[in-house]
Amino acid sequence: MHSRGPTHVDGGQDVAADGATPGFRHDASFYDSAEDLAAVAAPFLLEGLDAGDGAVLAVSPESTSVLREALGNHPLVLVLEQHALYRSRTPTAIRTFRGLGEQAGPGRRVRVVGEVDFGVTAADRTEWQRYEAVINHAFAASPLWGLCVFDTRRLSDAVLAGARDSHPHLVTAAGRGANPDFVDPATYLAGLPVPDEPLERTPPALAAEDVTDLIGLRHTIRRVLSAVDGPADVVEDFLLAVDEMTSNGTRHGRRPVGLRLWTAPGRLVCTIRDAGPGPTDPFAGYGPAHGEDLSAGGMGLWLARQLCDHVALRRDADGSSVRLTTGWT
Template sequence: MRTGPAAGRSGYFHEALCYASDDELLAVTVPFLLGGVAAGEPTFVAFGERTAGLVRSALPAGHGIEFLTGGDVYARPTAAVRMYRQLLADLVAGGATQIRIIGEVPRVGLGSTWDWWARYEAAINRAYDDWPLWSMCAYDTRITPAAALADVGATHPCFARPDGRHVPSRGYLGPESFLRRNPPMPADPIQADPPLVELTDPTAAQARAAVHRVGQGGRLSEDDLDDFVVAVSETVTNALRHGCPPVRLRLWAAPERVVATVRDGGRGPADPYAGLLLAADGKPGGLGLWITHQSCNHVTQRRDAEGFTLRLTAGRPPG
């Protein structure tokens, strides 16, 4: 049986908690967690080290709440989706009738990579709707930029307030409406210089060779380089197969990262969830983009009058 404001609902009840002090964070988090334990619901925290420490210190001994390692859970949006979907499926198979989770995007995600975390927040309204989940996503208004807070309102149907209220978000958009938006793609600072590599209509093998050349020399770890080679190869293959010519690959490099853009003359994927979720019908469409999102530290996209661009970043994103 569902409890709290999720009572009587089916599927996913997705709330945001925007707090301006540690006291406000605890005023919502502690009752949420202890209420889950009292109701016999699997209850989880996925916070970073500082906020997890605050919550731990406010909970009674033997509380029965499981703390997930926030840095691992939110390494990448697609990794979080994959992990949570498996967790939810396992818990429901074990008899859970409601699951409670409170988590937070890593602080670095509020900077230059926020756009794909915003897309994550929109997509999970569908991705987790197969299970009786009540979750809160916590945002510290002292460090979260105003533009990100606007996206939080657009991607969360409800807000949890420190005074105990649960109120609808006036700015909420359905996930597909949010994901079909086409915001500008701010340039990575290293794109101010000419690309190190520029290829037109490259084969996947030529793309892989170019990434190997640019990524060597200590710019990327061996694992990051291998993943990035796969990501760029998949993106080029998608553009050649599904886009419109010409397909252009450009590569830039800095001491700790490599950036690739793949551009073609088409409109990009029709599925707004492409990259974040596999196709719901089980068909292979979108698999290449999904692999790309699993293999990079930032993926962003942009449509304009001349075509579709996907930008991939390996290593440490700027800022």
């Protein structure tokens, strides 16, 4: 376990008054053995079950085995498969957990022990670090209580540091308390670097410096992508995301709107740039801009994050850009 613990202990066994919906809680716990994991996570779920909360496990197969045993294979604990949930596209997890929160009983929460799979690339890691900060905002009004667990033997120093920055509370076997290292989510997101993409330093398969004919550009992009040896559904999703982001640039940005597209074995990258400032909301694209009213628009970035493996927003003195990346094996 990390030697530095919470600054105060708070069991947190509260019930919202008059059955009101309780808000989101987002805790972190660091472990270096199966015993450490079980000592924190099992009581968290069992206490919740006793109080009428829902209980969910979304951890690695190894952690699932440890915790199921510690929980006595409790029949009311919902077990989610880690890989299916924590894929490279964070909207999957956001939608899943939001849906679970909607099933909470009056005045209660759904408790989740989660163990994010941070992937193997810098882009994967950065996206899931963003996710950990984003959900403080995205789930603020949701009746969810997340206990995110981090294996200090396996995870990098960068991931562990990000975990401390993005969780308002820490939990150890001694109790729960405020995290002195927590960083305001918007500030944290602003400080995360955009991972490098080597393909951007090579000649593109297609370049358009001042887009004015969206229909013509769409046909040209489709011709370029038709030569790509990749899964048809992945390529089609990528085309739709490129179309959405280019349309966004022409509608909401400033001319000129430019596009560069790269293709490589097992990988597609497209950067769309315009002279405007780009989105100012640090949480843009992690939910529909107008909530559940899909007819109100504001869906471009939200769709792009679902259709592509990675979406990177950048801003400089000349304007802003969005980089879309997807791949396959």
